[in-house]
Amino acid sequence: MALQNNRHWYLAAALSAISSLCLAADLMPETRYAGITVGKSVATISQIGSNNNTRVDQSGGAQRLVQSQVGHLNQAAINQGGVSNSTSVQQAGLNNGLEINQSGGYNQAGVVQQGAYNLVSVVQNGAYNQAFVGQYGQANQATVSQSGFGGTVSITQYGNNMSANATQR
Secondary structure (H helix, E strand, C coil): CHHHHHHHHHHHHHHHHHHHHHHHHHCCCCHHHCCCCHHHCEEEEEEEEECCEEEEEECCECCEEEEEEEEECCEEEEEECCECCEEEEEEEEECCEEEEEECCECCEEEEEEEEECCEEEEEECCECCEEEEEEEEECCEEEEEECCECCEEEEEEEEECCEEEEEEC
């Protein structure tokens, strides 16, 4: 019995050492990321759970993104171009999907999804457009498309299998 406990201890120690080495290697600075905050753009991403995926592409000056995904299999693709666009996203649950594309200037998008299998698409071009989408339930879909100047859209869906579309030009 003592020999078996020692094997578990050695195995645990080896796994801990290997895990520490992998984490340390991940934290080493890389030259390809030097100057990533040029233009005062900021992206803060927090993912808790498993198999969550985020793709972010920000160009132009002063872009801001705050994102959090809690749960499993949540997907987010966010693209911001122009100047001073801002996005805030929170997804909690299972297999939620999100796509945000903003160009122009001073556009803002906020999305909250809680539940499972919810989908959101927000496309904003122009300037000073705002969109908020909140979906709470399962299998809801929302699409927002705005172009021009100063549009505002707010969509909130409670329940299941709902669909909302908003287009402003």
